[in-house]
Amino acid sequence: MKKNKISKNWINRQKKDIYVRQSKLEGFRSRAVYKLKEIDEKFKLTKSISTAIDLGAAPGSWSQYLSNKLKKGKILAIDILKIEPIKNIYFIQGDFTDEKYQNEIVNFFQNKVDLIVSDMAVNTTGNKNLDSIVTGDLCMNAMNFSLNHLSEKGVFLSKIFMGSSFNEIVATGKKSFKELKVFKPSSSRKESKESFIICKYLK
Numbered sequence: 001m002k003k004n005k006i007s008k009n010w011i012n013r014q015k016k017d018i019y020v021r022q023s024k025l026e027g028f029r030s031r032a033v034y035k036l037k038e039i040d041e042k043f044k045l046t047k048s049i050s051t052a053i054d055l056g057a058a059p060g061s062w063s064q065y066l067s068n069k070l071k072k073g074k075i076l077a078i079d080i081l082k083i084e085p086i087k088n089i090y091f092i093q094g095d096f097t098d099e100k101y102q103n104e105i106v107n108f109f110q111n112k113v114d115l116i117v118s119d120m121a122v123n124t125t126g127n128k129n130l131d132s133i134v135t136g137d138l139c140m141n142a143m144n145f146s147l148n149h150l151s152e153k154g155v156f157l158s159k160i161f162m163g164s165s166f167n168e169i170v171a172t173g174k175k176s177f178k179e180l181k182v183f184k185p186s187s188s189r190k191e192s193k194e195s196f197i198i199c200k201y202l203k
């Protein structure tokens, strides 16, 4: 399909999408917020927590959601892209996989963190295998960081693509966490290979 045809299809789909319309009405920056909301309602991620990290935060709907939920909490968000400021969110513009930024995150909290969420994904290339490998690497990187920096009762949530690295990520998660679930929220597009992995309580 030609590039301008793809973007026309994308615009038409956005217009019809109820989650896009609802996010505009409710003042969220992206329809992605409804994925986090549904996961939170089902798996109780934000119950009794006071610190959170949002990896791959732009344009910012997950951070908006966390900011609403953790009114007195300490929250940090990071993305390669800049985001417009959000109340009570400390934002870093940078590549999360770069050690320099991981150190900055650790210094900001000076302590273990209750919740780490990652919606990191690179722009899709159209090559589903390649996309799932790259997003898998981001998920693995976020999981490794979480293993070192989550509190004992901490929770890690990440986007994961069904593909070559899926089994390896799930196996690592099962080795390190007491509970692991894979879940596709209803707002996640059916045609997308995206799912979410929810890991609770370090072993």
Ligand SMILES: C[S@@+](CC[C@H](N)C(=O)[O-])C[C@H]1O[C@@H](n2cnc3c(N)ncnc32)[C@H](O)[C@@H]1O
Residues within 6 Å of the ligand: 029, 030, 032, 033, 055, 056, 057, 058, 059, 060, 061, 062, 063, 078, 079, 080, 081, 094, 095, 096, 097, 119, 120, 121, 122, 138
């Ligand atoms: C699907 S969007 C996130 C949407 C966001 N959860 C929201 O609710 O607005 C994925 C984001 O991951 C970011 N990203 C990809 N690789 C990254 C990396 N290595 N470090 C930080 N952010 C990254 C992209 O720049 C993009 O903004």
